[in-house]
Amino acid sequence: MDIQHLIDCHERIKPFIHNTPVLTSRLINEMIGAELFFKCENFQRMGAFKMRGASNAILQLTDEQKQRGVVTHSSGNFAQALSLSAQSLGVKAYIVMPNSAPEVKKEAVRGYGGILISCESTLEAREHESKQIAKKHGATFIHPSNDDHVILGQGTACKELLELYPNIDYVVTPVGGGGLIAGSALSAYHFGNNCKTIGGEPFEVDDAYRSLQSGKIESNKTTNTIADGLKTQLGDRNFPIIQQYVEAIVRVTEEEIIMAMQLIWERLKIVCEPSSAVALAAIINKKEKYSGKKIGVIVSGGNVDLSKLPF
Amino acid sequence: MDIQHLIDCHERIKPFIHNTPVLTSRLINEMIGAELFFKCENFQRMGAFKMRGASNAILQLTDEQKQRGVVTHSSGNFAQALSLSAQSLGVKAYIVMPNSAPEVKKEAVRGYGGILISCESTLEAREHESKQIAKKHGATFIHPSNDDHVILGQGTACKELLELYPNIDYVVTPVGGGGLIAGSALSAYHFGNNCKTIGGEPFEVDDAYRSLQSGKIESNKTTNTIADGLKTQLGDRNFPIIQQYVEAIVRVTEEEIIMAMQLIWERLKIVCEPSSAVALAAIINKKEKYSGKKIGVIVSGGNVDLSKLPF
Numbered sequence: 001m002d003i004q005h006l007i008d009c010h011e012r013i014k015p016f017i018h019n020t021p022v023l024t025s026r027l028i029n030e031m032i033g034a035e036l037f038f039k040c041e042n043f044q045r046m047g048a049f050k051m052r053g054a055s056n057a058i059l060q061l062t063d064e065q066k067q068r069g070v071v072t073h074s075s076g077n078f079a080q081a082l083s084l085s086a087q088s089l090g091v092k093a094y095i096v097m098p099n100s101a102p103e104v105k106k107e108a109v110r111g112y113g114g115i116l117i118s119c120e121s122t123l124e125a126r127e128h129e130s131k132q133i134a135k136k137h138g139a140t141f142i143h144p145s146n147d148d149h150v151i152l153g154q155g156t157a158c159k160e161l162l163e164l165y166p167n168i169d170y171v172v173t174p175v176g177g178g179g180l181i182a183g184s185a186l187s188a189y190h191f192g193n194n195c196k197t198i199g200g201e202p203f204e205v206d207d208a209y210r211s212l213q214s215g216k217i218e219s220n221k222t223t224n225t226i227a228d229g230l231k232t233q234l235g236d237r238n239f240p241i242i243q244q245y246v247e248a249i250v251r252v253t254e255e256e257i258i259m260a261m262q263l264i265w266e267r268l269k270i271v272c273e274p275s276s277a278v279a280l281a282a283i284i285n286k287k288e289k290y291s292g293k294k295i296g297v298i299v300s301g302g303n304v305d306l307s308k309l310p311f
Numbered sequence: 312m313d314i315q316h317l318i319d320c321h322e323r324i325k326p327f328i329h330n331t332p333v334l335t336s337r338l339i340n341e342m343i344g345a346e347l348f349f350k351c352e353n354f355q356r357m358g359a360f361k362m363r364g365a366s367n368a369i370l371q372l373t374d375e376q377k378q379r380g381v382v383t384h385s386s387g388n389f390a391q392a393l394s395l396s397a398q399s400l401g402v403k404a405y406i407v408m409p410n411s412a413p414e415v416k417k418e419a420v421r422g423y424g425g426i427l428i429s430c431e432s433t434l435e436a437r438e439h440e441s442k443q444i445a446k447k448h449g450a451t452f453i454h455p456s457n458d459d460h461v462i463l464g465q466g467t468a469c470k471e472l473l474e475l476y477p478n479i480d481y482v483v484t485p486v487g488g489g490g491l492i493a494g495s496a497l498s499a500y501h502f503g504n505n506c507k508t509i510g511g512e513p514f515e516v517d518d519a520y521r522s523l524q525s526g527k528i529e530s531n532k533t534t535n536t537i538a539d540g541l542k543t544q545l546g547d548r549n550f551p552i553i554q555q556y557v558e559a560i561v562r563v564t565e566e567e568i569i570m571a572m573q574l575i576w577e578r579l580k581i582v583c584e585p586s587s588a589v590a591l592a593a594i595i596n597k598k599e600k601y602s603g604k605k606i607g608v609i610v611s612g613g614n615v616d617l618s619k620l621p622f
Contacts, residue, residue, distance in 0.1 A: 021332060023354070040578045043334075262617060269353045269613035271580040302580035306573060306622040 001152060003190040009152040010159055013055040016088050019160050020044050025267040032283060034290040037168065038264075042302025043273050046112065049157050049300050050081035050144070055181055056153030057142045058085050061139065065248030068138035069269045073119075073126035075101040077301055078144035078306040083114030094139055096129045104305065143175025146235025155183025161296045162191045171296040173234075175199035175208045175249060176230035178238035184298060185245035195296075199242075199249040202226075202257060207233045208242065209249045225244045226254055226310060229275035232260055250282040257281050258310045264299070264310075274310070276300045312463060312552075314501040315520075320463040321366050321470055329367040329397050330471050331355050336578040343594060345601040348479065349575075350472045353583050353613025356504030357423065360611050361392035361455070364464030364490055369396050371460045377402045377494045379449035384437035386412040387540055388612055389455035405450055407440045415616065455486025457546025466494025472607045473502045482607040485589040486510035486519045486560060487541035489549035495557035495609060506607075510553075510560040511593025513568060515538075518544045519553065520560045535622060537565055540586035540612065561593040568592050569621045575610070576622075585621070587611045 018097045024036045041049035046099060058070060069092030072082050079095045086093035097106065097113040098121035109116055120128040134141050135229035143150065157180075158171050171188045173181045185197040201208050204225040210218040217239055223231040234242065252260075283290060283297070334349045352360035369381060369612045380403030383393050397404035406425040408417065411433035420427055430440040440532045445452050454461065468491075469482050482499045484492045496508040512519050515536035521529040528550055534542040563571075563591065572588035575581060592606070594601060 040580075047580060265582050265617060269351075269358060269582040271576050271582060306576060306620070309620065309622070311616070311617040311620070 001148060001186060002088050005152055006155055006159060006187060007188060009056050009149070010156045012059050013052055013153060013156065016055040016085060017052055018044055020157070022161060023268050023270065025061055028263060032287050034292060035294045036283070036297055037161065037165050037295065038268060038299050039157055039296045040270060040299050041157055042270060042276065042299050043207055044301070046077070046080045047301055047303040048077040048081065049154055050077040051085065051151030052156050053087070053147070053150035053183070054078065054081035054085040054142070056088055056101060057149040058091055060149050060155045061140060065140050068140070069094060070142050071096065071130050071133045072138040072142050072144060073097070073130045074101055074144050075105055076111060077111050077303060079105065079114065079305075082142060083109050083112035084201065087113035092139070092173060094133045094137065096126050098126065102305070111189050127244050134187065143235065145179030145232065146237045148237055150179050151183045151186070151238055151241065152210060153183065154180045155187040158184040158187035158296065159191055162187065163182065164295065165296065167193050167294060168195050168296045169293040170196050170198055170290065171298065172198045172200060172279045172283055173200060173298040174227065174275050174300055175201045176275065177232040178208060178234040178242055180298065180300060181246060182238035182241040185241060196247045196282055197245060198247055198282065200278040201251050202230060202278060203251045203253055206251050207232050209251050211239060212243065212246075212249055227257055227275040227278050229273060232280065250285055252281040252285050256285060260284060262311060270299070271302045272299050273301045273304050276302075312459060313498055316463055317466055317470060317498060318500060320460070321467045323370050323526045324464060324467065325368040327396065328363055329355055329430070331468070333475055334579050334581065338578050343443060343598050343601060345598075345603060346605045347594070347608055348472065348476050348606065349579060349608045349610050350468055351541055351581060351610050352468055353490065353581060353587065353610050354497035355612075357388070357395045357607065358612055358614040359388040359392065360465055360468050360491060360609065361388040363467050363496070364458070364461035365389065365392035365396040365453070366399070366466030367562055368458060369400055369402055372451060376451050381432060382441050382444045382450040383453050383455060384408070384441045385455050386416055388614060390416065390425065391423055392418050393453060394420050394423035398424035403450070405444045405448065406570070407435065407437050407444065422499070432466050454546065456490030456543065457548045459548055461490050462494045462497070462549055462552065464494065464600040465491045465495060466498040468496040468609055469498035469607065473498065473506065476605065478605060479506050479607045480604040481507050481509055481601065482588045482609065483487060483509045483594055484609040485538065485586050486488050486512045487542055487586065487610055489519060489545040489553055491609065491611060493549035493552040496552060500556050506576040507558045508556060509558055509593065511589040512560050512562050513541060513589060513596055514562045514564055516542050517562050520562050522550060523554065524555070538589050540569055540584060541589065545612060555621060561587060561596055563592040563596050567572050573596060573622060581610070581616060582613045583610050585611045585612075585616060
């Protein structure tokens, strides 16, 4: 995927997304000894960067495909993103979600006009159900992270950040399914001035870290992390991009994630998801590396259950 | 205080404050049936609008007065605001605070270079101690809300909002000591296009509501509210302005405050104080009044103890 793909993608999705603001904190800068620029995708439509990739994927479809709708399986932000993007474009979105998903997430999908299909909570059941829907309605399956159009869309947050701050030395993102970090790494490479990409990942779901070590896509053995958006694994579309363009993936503890999350809430005065805090935690974890540098941080989303905060 | 006072004040403090962003939420607009513009003073320096008034008050001093320093009594945001403003201007700030104040607030004042003086937690002790400091050091006493320069400074948030959205029909603020609402009402009157000012106040500390009813400054009998910034009472400088320029003060319950606070956190993805949520609660409480109108909401601050959230 070259620079023109990113430029075209950004132009295509601009009417459907926000160019989110960038915030800074003097205290956080002093703490780390670097200049941090927080790209606030928690202020994105539906509350997360996923809106970018979902919009791009739907906008790529032919008119005939659009008429038949789209389908995905997700219990997280991508379910809402695909629903809202589809609604904006007059397309039907079928969302396969496990029975066990919280009612508030089901409501959010319905609120954005998504058509909810319940299934058992195994990956097999989700995939089977998605295939059935695709077959029955002729709907196009869109993967939440392992899809070229989704990867390009997610890369536009980093592109916007570099348009404002072209001399950022590092961009740091959380790593879940790999769509955000792959897209960000492409943008950093094509639009940055020698800008390097770093990923943050919880020790508890360090599949991406281990995949880079072994050279093949690894799975998570546990999913015992507060960063609930990062439990998914890499795919064959984003992994080669991550191998080629990402400098390092840094693992962080649950305590480091919570501390970084508290710092963002208290100092930037914004609500972010635990998953988002993983990027800042990864910077703090290796702060000597960043001394005097300019660092872009993608704050991935702000959809959090206020009744379940770790503070 | 006329329009030129506000213009001069704003020019004077601009180098020392942020022109804070304005956020909107489609869902909140749909809920209320109006267009709301949230002026985010939680993103102000030290996390609250108090920075504006404190800066203006210090900038008014003669060089000789500046050399002798300033003194106030406050356990809230004004303590931090005066400390940081003074630090920015190379002036000493003596902050009288009750022994019982939380350690985190004492640390914040020290972090901004304020000189902390402890006293008993009665109003008499605080006033006595402040007078002693003023006498001993020749420091100028600056009241957190009942001071013309402070009132003008606080009015600049509403002025900035009206510069962006000149046709706002209402501006709504929380009411505590009365500095913010008095300043906002002056700006709404001078810079608005028939813009009216409304105050929100908790039932538990409804001194301003009762003062407007009785025509004299009333005290609070209880201070049993989550909106800890609103426990103070009006003064002889701001009360006449409020009488002249404020259309109404609307009282809200503790449940309404918490619900509005949750709405701001979940939908705007920002961290605000319970006191800030009182303004939105007052709008929701009388939402039929605002149908189809444009409403500015001053989100007064974001300094909140994350370990004591009401959710």
